[in-house]
Amino acid sequence: MADDAEATTDGRRARGDRTRRQVVTRAAALASISGLSAVSLNDVARDLGVSKSGVAAAFGTKEELELATVAAAREIFIEEVVAPALSRKRGRPRLRALVDSWLSYVERGVFPGGCFMAAVLPEYDTKPGPVRDALHDARRAWRQLIADQVAQMQEDGQLEDRLPAPLLAFEVDALLAAANLERNLSGDDGALTDARRLLRARFDL
Amino acid sequence: MADDAEATTDGRRARGDRTRRQVVTRAAALASISGLSAVSLNDVARDLGVSKSGVAAAFGTKEELELATVAAAREIFIEEVVAPALSRKRGRPRLRALVDSWLSYVERGVFPGGCFMAAVLPEYDTKPGPVRDALHDARRAWRQLIADQVAQMQEDGQLEDRLPAPLLAFEVDALLAAANLERNLSGDDGALTDARRLLRARFDL
């Protein structure tokens, strides 16, 4: 009860929430470049003009900050990539919109290091714990969303490919992740175009 | 001249080389799990029963250790994945052998964290410097090797797909990298089988 008590009326709770939001947004941006473990309390504190212990107090432990950062990055991803596509019809229109908004999300630098998940998943894939679990959950939801559209396309007879939808969703995600990596390495958005071309060839997008 | 002087005859040079080799082999194994930046001089020193400053003296700087580790990992990759395939005929047999040995290299745990390159590339893709350059070089050579086989298959009329060979090599590599990630996250080698199935469908492998 104490932890979830009603907000005090003097605004301290509101100010605390605002700080937390600023911290995790900044931490997600830094983590897309440096990785999540490498983002120190000092890094985010300095960027925001607060003290290190202010950040520490707001989250308790480094791991709690990491979990809150993953949650924030996931919300940003949903807002920037998933939400715009949900207005399109299920099946091909929605899959196309998801791919378009994903490529755009990388290209326009929503996160400075490209896709947050692509940057952080390999960092945690062999480190069991709540951070990996949270990343894995986000990945599962993303792939399920793609698989649903592929399955719909197959039902509608819009896709000749009869491979299982989850397998094809694996392929879509693989091409996007590889494009993000290649773009970061080369500094050339042409990698995104390459992925687009492959997706067009494989899925009539 | 001084740095490249002939080896002394008392064996100090030989011992130094052996130490360096042990250090980078161990560092590559650790980096496949924790990432390259997170491997400290102390970590490798403790594992090998030497002192931290012994490791430091053998490499000069942390970055030199990182570069030597990338070079060692690349040699291991060539030995475990590339070399066995070079005995096969160019084109489909060789591409199939490359894919087989790659999947086997991950499955049998040549590196405890799966594919070294897949673990470390995302860590450095937005960090300009010699380490990123070395990783990028290794990636280019790997993709070129794949592209050569694909081009040969197209020349031989063994592949209907007319997309440019470098683009198809991008796809092959993307599927393998995604399989490595999925396997690490899920702890299930089934992800490797999924990639195999997709590669069979796309490239008649």
Next chain:
DNA sequence: CCTACCGATCGGTAGG
């Protein structure tokens, strides 16, 4: 939210 501090660890170096 702050200052001030804790022990642990980092990469690197001096000196042998």
Next chain:
DNA sequence: CCTACCGATCGGTAGG
């Protein structure tokens, strides 16, 4: 190759 040390930084805490 070692011991012993350096300044810097890490996550975290005491106390306000």
